[in-house]
Amino acid sequence: AQSVSQHNHHVILSEAASLELGCNYSYGGTVNLFWYVQYPGQHLQLLLKYFSGDPLVKGIKGFEAEFIKSKFSFNLRKPSVQWSDTAEYFCAVNAGGGADGLTFGKGTHLIIQP
Amino acid sequence: DAGVTQSPTHLIKTRGQQVTLRCSPKSGHDTVSWYQQALGQGPQFIFQYYEEEERQRGNFPDRFSGHQFPNYSSELNVNALLLGDSALYLCASSFASGGEGAQYFGPGTRLTVL
Numbered sequence: 001a002q003s004v005s006q007h008n009h010h011v012i013l014s015e016a017a018s019l020e021l022g023c024n025y026s027y028g029g030t031v032n033l034f035w036y037v038q039y040p041g042q043h044l045q046l047l048l049k050y051f052s053g054d055p056l057v058k059g060i061k062g063f064e065a066e067f068i069k070s071k072f073s074f075n076l077r078k079p080s081v082q083w084s085d086t087a088e089y090f091c092a093v094n095a096g097g098g099a100d101g102l103t104f105g106k107g108t109h110l111i112i113q114p
Numbered sequence: 115d116a117g118v119t120q121s122p123t124h125l126i127k128t129r130g131q132q133v134t135l136r137c138s139p140k141s142g143h144d145t146v147s148w149y150q151q152a153l154g155q156g157p158q159f160i161f162q163y164y165e166e167e168e169r170q171r172g173n174f175p176d177r178f179s180g181h182q183f184p185n186y187s188s189e190l191n192v193n194a195l196l197l198g199d200s201a202l203y204l205c206a207s208s209f210a211s212g213g214e215g216a217q218y219f220g221p222g223t224r225l226t227v228l
Contacts, residue, residue, distance in 0.1 A: 004156075034216060044157070044204065044219035090156050101147055101170050102206075102217060104156030 002027040002093050006105035013081055014113050021076040021108050023091030031093050033074040034102065035065055038088040047089075050074065061085070086112045116141055118207050118220035126226045127195050135190040135223045139207030145169075146188040147217060148180060149204040157204055163188050164210050192225075200227045 007022040025031060035047040048059025055067040065076045074091060089108045094100040119138045127133050139146050145164045149157035159172035163182035182188045186207075192199055202224050206217035 036219075043221040044206075046216050046218065049216045092156075101159035101162050101172055102149075102157070103159065104149075106154075106156050 002031070002095060002103040004091050004093055004103055004105035006089075006091055006108050008108050009106065010109045010111070012111045012113065015083055016080050019076070019078040019081045019085070019110070021089055021091075021110070023074045023076065023105060024072050025074065025091075025093045025103075026072065027093065027095060029095055031095050033065070033067060034092040034094075035059065035063070035074075035076050036090045036092060036104075038090070038107075040087065044090070047076070081110075081112050083112045083114050086110060118205055118218055120203075120205050120220040120223050122223060123221070124224045124226075126228065128228050129195055129197060131195050131227075132191065132193045133195060133225060135192075135203050135205075135225070136187065137190070137205030137207075137220060138187045139205075140218050143207035143209050143218070144186050145208045145210040146182060146186065147206045147208070148188070148190045149206065150174075151202040151204055151222070153201075160190070195227045197227050200225060 003026040005024045033050040036044045037047050038044050047063050048057050050057045050067045058064045063078050067074050091105040092102040094102050118140050121136045147162040148160040151157040160174045161171040162169045166182045177193045179191045202222040204222045205220045208217045
């Protein structure tokens with residue numbers, strides 16, 4: 001079975017600060033990796049995904065993530081955050097086909113102070 | 115292009131009752147997955163339907179059952195409701211044959227069990 005660990009449950013940053021949210025997964029085989037975001041009052045939205053190829057993945061709104069297989073990690077980064085990035089961020093993983101059931105981390109609540 | 119839709123938005127039930135939640139997938143998608151999201155937690159995978167069959171199931175009791183219709187829409191049924199079933203129930207759709215398809219989420223149904 002897979003598991004996902006997100007190290008930071010609450011993160012508070014000022015606007016223009018750089019962001020890195022940690023995500024580690026536990027699974028011995030090939031995995032697909034995702035970051036989802038849930039803005040206040042909105043539904044889960046896909047930020048970015050990794051299936052294969054270049055381990056540095058670029059997503060929407062200036063976010064990127066790097067898959068480091070040796071560290072079982074898929075950290076989310078953004079060089080300069082904005083107040084509108086305030087949201088809950090979830091890392092997720094599945095195995096096999098991309099459509100398989102996702103295993104989510106507990107989420108990181110990110111607050112950006114103006 | 116309509117996204118994933120769910121109904122109802124909110125629902126209040128009492129212990130022991132039964133509930134049915136509904137989901138219409140994103141246009142072009144043929145697979146529907148259901149998740150339970152407790153307050154402050156990441157979504158947990160309940161099960162997935164493809165070609166009107168339950169294709170994959172998470173660690174949920176048999177009180178949770180589902181159905182997929184020929185038009186790919188889906189229902190989640192929960193029998194003998196417990197207080198602990200109070201949560202946000204999320205539906206996600208994807209395209210099974212797409213290889214690198216990701217799952218797209220609906221707004222959810224907030225279930226409160228009294």
